[in-house]
Amino acid sequence: MTDSTNRPPSVDTLARSLVDTGLPHPLLVDIAREAIAAGDPESAAARADAAKRSMLQRVINATGTLLHTNLGRAPVGVEQPFGYRNLELDLQTGQRGSRQSQAPMLLAKLCGAESAIVVNNCASAVMLILAALAGDKGVAVSRGELVEIGGGFRVPDVMEQSGARLIEVGTTNRTRRSDYERRIADPATDVAMVMQIHQSNYRITGFTEMPTTAELADLGVPLVSDIGSGLLDAACPWLTDGPPTWLAEEPAAKQTLEAGASLVAFSGDKLLGGPQAGVIAGDAELVGRCAAHPLARALRPGGLVLEALQDLALAYLRRDGQSIPFWRIATQPTESLRTRANALGVGSVVDTNAVPGGGTLPTVEIPSVGIALPGDHRAALRSAPTAIMARVEDDTTICDLRTVDPADDDALGEAIRALT
Numbered sequence: 001m002t003d004s005t006n007r008p009p010s011v012d013t014l015a016r017s018l019v020d021t022g023l024p025h026p027l028l029v030d031i032a033r034e035a036i037a038a039g040d041p042e043s044a045a046a047r048a049d050a051a052k053r054s055m056l057q058r059v060i061n062a063t064g065t066l067l068h069t070n071l072g073r074a075p076v077g078v079e080q081p082f083g084y085r086n087l088e089l090d091l092q093t094g095q096r097g098s099r100q101s102q103a104p105m106l107l108a109k110l111c112g113a114e115s116a117i118v119v120n121n122c123a124s125a126v127m128l129i130l131a132a133l134a135g136d137k138g139v140a141v142s143r144g145e146l147v148e149i150g151g152g153f154r155v156p157d158v159m160e161q162s163g164a165r166l167i168e169v170g171t172t173n174r175t176r177r178s179d180y181e182r183r184i185a186d187p188a189t190d191v192a193m194v195m196q197i198h199q200s201n202y203r204i205t206g207f208t209e210m211p212t213t214a215e216l217a218d219l220g221v222p223l224v225s226d227i228g229s230g231l232l233d234a235a236c237p238w239l240t241d242g243p244p245t246w247l248a249e250e251p252a253a254k255q256t257l258e259a260g261a262s263l264v265a266f267s268g269d270k271l272l273g274g275p276q277a278g279v280i281a282g283d284a285e286l287v288g289r290c291a292a293h294p295l296a297r298a299l300r301p302g303g304l305v306l307e308a309l310q311d312l313a314l315a316y317l318r319r320d321g322q323s324i325p326f327w328r329i330a331t332q333p334t335e336s337l338r339t340r341a342n343a344l345g346v347g348s349v350v351d352t353n354a355v356p357g358g359g360t361l362p363t364v365e366i367p368s369v370g371i372a373l374p375g376d377h378r379a380a381l382r383s384a385p386t387a388i389m390a391r392v393e394d395d396t397t398i399c400d401l402r403t404v405d406p407a408d409d410d411a412l413g414e415a416i417r418a419l420t
């Protein structure tokens with residue numbers, strides 16, 4: 001008689017035993033095969049769990065970084081009922097319409113622009129502007145702005161890919177209006193536009209000088225400002241208490257256009273608080289040239305993104321910042337964070353500093369409150385039913401409540417209790 005307990009289970013039997021994971025059978029077969037090949041069929045359940053964890057899913061952000069690059073930057077959620085969309089159809093006339101006529105127009109209105117279009121992200125917005133407006137001509141950029149912004153976005157590289165010629169102006173720490181004037185006056189440089197790039201995640205301090213947008217607005221060529229983060233209006237009319245103090249130095253689309261920029265480019269998923277997207281807004285003729293360039297077709301966003309942006313723009317127009325998750329969490333009073341932390345009844349309640357993150361506002365801290373736990377519990381918290389991302393400082397785990405949706409407080413409390 002053979003001893004059936006020592007015989008490895010069949011791939012199929014093992015795969016079927018994992019059906020409760022909810023993973024499709026073909027994936028379970030792969031997992032079962034790997035576990036058996038490793039001589040450890042018992043590991044199949046853990047392998048299936050790891051496979052589930054590798055899927056895109058909602059997570060709880062307790063890091064205190066509001067725009068966490070690894071967590072998709074701004075918190076977003078959309079409920080879009082199944083069905084067709086009038087993505088490129090004018091319901092009034094029944095004629096073909098443009099996907100660039102809803103969300104982009106609302107965004108244009110919000111930043112006081114004549115026109116706007118939406119592309120995949122801010123990097124593609126810059127690429128499209130350069131290709132459409134500069135072609136193989138020169139683009140004047142201050143040496144102080146030839147920066148790399150997180151995720152490998154290097155201004156000189158993007159420029160090279162677009163075909164435009166980079167004309168470096170001034171020095172790393174000091175650039176003046178007269179430096180641009182001299183380069184533009186030199187016929188050999190053939191400058192088609194001036195580009196300002198917000199330094200986003202770094203600062204040059206000390207002996208520095210950089211012309212304002214207004215000073216560069218009338219150089220005789222279009223001025224394009226890559227403001228990066230997508231703050232629509234420095235006055236923040238969507239917030240009852242106006243702009244938070246930590247926004248102080250951040251350039252805003254409306255004011256940059258008012259100061260004379262021909263176009264602004266910005267991301268959808270930073271301070272705008274939306275899905276990944278890039279916005280080009282400003283002068284109607286220049287936006288039109290971008291929209292008409294063949295690259296615009298390759299960089300266009302899908303209907304899911306456009307509808308999410310449209311809903312976001314409507315919330316801004318209603319001045320309802322509290323319905324925009326990013327602004328809701330960014331402006332939560334510290335005292336309500338403390339009340340929530342105390343109500344959890346776990347760990348010790350501590351004062352913390354949250355940060356905007358996402359390559360914005362590098363030196364800014366936002367007062368916050370968190371739960372401190374001795375030791376590094378990040379791995380255990382990541383394996384909670386809804387994964388929780390925390391941070392560690394001085395061998396203490398901090399769960400920062402500013403970035404946690406109050407609806408997740410119970411899940412956070414349970415996961416922390418389960419640690420001990």
Ligand SMILES: *Cc1c(COP(=O)(O)O)cnc(C)c1O
Nearest residue numbers: 121122123198200226227228267
């Ligand atoms: C973040 C940023 C970008 C890149 O934006 P993506 O949307 O990630 O492509 C470009 N320029 C500036 C100034 C930025 O801050």
